[in-house]
Amino acid sequence: MQKKQYRIDIHASAEKVSNTMIGKETYRQWTAAFNATSDFEGGWNTGDKICFTGVGKEGKREGMVAVIEQHLPNKYISIKHLGILDGDKEIMEGPAVEAWAGAHENYSFDEQNGITTVRVDIDTEAQYLDYFDETWPKALKKLKELSEA
Numbered sequence: 001m002q003k004k005q006y007r008i009d010i011h012a013s014a015e016k017v018s019n020t021m022i023g024k025e026t027y028r029q030w031t032a033a034f035n036a037t038s039d040f041e042g043g044w045n046t047g048d049k050i051c052f053t054g055v056g057k058e059g060k061r062e063g064m065v066a067v068i069e070q071h072l073p074n075k076y077i078s079i080k081h082l083g084i085l086d087g088d089k090e091i092m093e094g095p096a097v098e099a100w101a102g103a104h105e106n107y108s109f110d111e112q113n114g115i116t117t118v119r120v121d122i123d124t125e126a127q128y129l130d131y132f133d134e135t136w137p138k139a140l141k142k143l144k145e146l147s148e149a
Contacts, residue, residue, distance in 0.1 A: 001103060002123070002124055003121065003124075004121070004124055004129065004133075005119060005120065006119070006120045006136040006137065006140060007118060007119045007140075008117070008118050008137075008140040008141070008143070008144055009116070009118075010115065010116045010117075010118060010143070010144045010147045011114065011148050012114075012116055012147040013114070013116065014074040014110070014116045015074045016116075016147055017109055017116045017118060017147045018109050020143060020146050021118075021143060024040075026146050027040060029142060029146055030139050030140075030146060031139060033136075033138040033139035033142060034054075034139060035055070036054075038053070038054045039052075039053050039054065040052050040053065041053060043068070044068055044071055045068060045071055046068055046070050046071045047067070048067070050066050050079070051063055051064065051065050051066070051085055051090075052066065060086075060087055062084070062085050062086060062087075063084070063085040064081050064083070064085065064100065065083040065084065065085060065092065066080060069104075074109055074111075075108070076106070076108050076109070077106065077107040078105075078106045079104065079105040080102065080103070080104055081100045081101065081103045081104070081105070082101060082102075083097050083101065084097055099125050100125075103122070103124070104122070105120070105121075105122045106120070106121040108121070118140065118143065120136060
C-alpha cells in the first residue's frame with residue numbers, strides 16, 4: 001500500500017468547506033469525478049459505519065464499507081476502509097478485500113485568514129495511482145467551486 005496526498009486552497013471557512021464535503025447533496029456533486037452516481041449511506045461521526053456507494057459499469061450497486069475512525073468537526077476526518085459492497089452484500093474478507101482492508105482516507109482542514117487548505121491523505125495500491133492523480137484534483141476543484149459559491 002502506498003500513501004498519496006492531494007491538497008487545495010479554498011476561499012471559504014473550514015466549517016463551510018467541511019460541511020460542503022460531507023453534506024448529502026454536495027457530496028454527490030464533488031465526488032461525481034469518481035463516479036457519476038457517487039453517494040454515501042451512514043454517518044460521519046466518530047465510530048459511525050459508512051458505505052460509499054455508486055453504480056458500476058454493469059449497472060450494479062457497488063462501493064466501500066468503512067468506519068469513521070475520528071471526526072473532529074471542521075478540522076479532521078479519518079476513514080478506515082473495512083470491505084466492499086457487491087449489490088446489497090457486504091464483503092468483509094477474502095481476496096477482493098485484502099488490497100483495501102485497513103486503508104485510510106484522511107481529510108484535514110486548516111483555515112488561515114479566510115482560506116482553508118484541504119489536505120487529503122490516502123492509502124492506495126500502485127495500480128490506482130494514475131487514476132487518483134487524475135481524479136482527485138478534479139474532485140477537489142469541484143469541492144472548491146461548491147464551497148466558494
